[in-house]
Amino acid sequence: MTKPAVLVPIRVLEGESIPGGVPELLANAHVVLLGYHVIPEQTAPGQARMQFEERAIERLDEYETMFTEAGASVERRLVFTHDGQQTIDRTLDEHDCMAALVPNATSAVEDILVAVRGTVGSDRLAQVVAGLFGSTAATVTLYHVAADDETDEDAATLLDGLVGRLESLGLDPARIETRIDREGDAFEAIVDAAADADAVVMGETDPSLATFVFGMPADQLAERFLGPVLVVQRGRPEADGDAEDEE
Secondary structure (H helix, E strand, C coil): CCCCEEEEEEECCCCCCCCCCHHHHCCCCEEEEEEEEECCCCCCHHHHHHHHHHHHHHHHHHHHHHHHHHCCEEEEEEEEECCHHHHHHHHHHHCCCCEEEECCCCCCCCEEEEECCCCCCHHHHHHHHHHHHCCCCCEEEEEEECCCCCCHHHHHHHHHHHHHHHHHCCCCHHHEEEEEECCCCHHHHHHHHHHHCCEEEEECCCCCHHHHHHHCCHHHHHHHCCCCEEEECCCCCCCCCCCCCEC
16 A cells, blocks of 8 residues: 655754654655754744755755665655744645654554544544554554543444454454543543553544644653654645745
């Protein structure tokens, strides 16, 4: 099947790098490698490019090699911008990325937790999971926190539908597990369930989830999710670009 496009945003001049295990995690992906640098409002993007481009390109060359050696296909962008989040959002749209990665370190990927929040975007969720992990030996756990007004039958039907879709995309059903919980806050429940996972895949619950994920300080992400997190995009309306970004 077609490799799912996954955005990997890196603040290329601020000490961020590709953590261990991430290239192997995305071995079956089409990686959109976004190296970006946020500049002060009074600095022109062209001026920043003249000053920092060579160093940034050297780092992107290194990161691209890491992904291609793992088996991924790669396209990359270098952007000097006044608004990092806007650059991330626009790149997701322009490259039709199915998911965005919060690139925390991981070891060998053996257990994937897929947080299933509802039927919206479930097909894209299945495409990402099957595309990235269908040819691996990883166990995929479909995890759903049921709402108070949701019956056990409704929750089971939700997960069974996703199991069927994953099977149709070539994922071995013997590697798929399902789990339903009811108690506590949904986000905290996902955090607890992820404790034994090597990576988490979660779908957007609304158009602001990417902002929520990437807007969290890195130390909070590391504390809450010990491994990498793939946020599957549900698609969003076209946004106005930042005319001052230089690519």
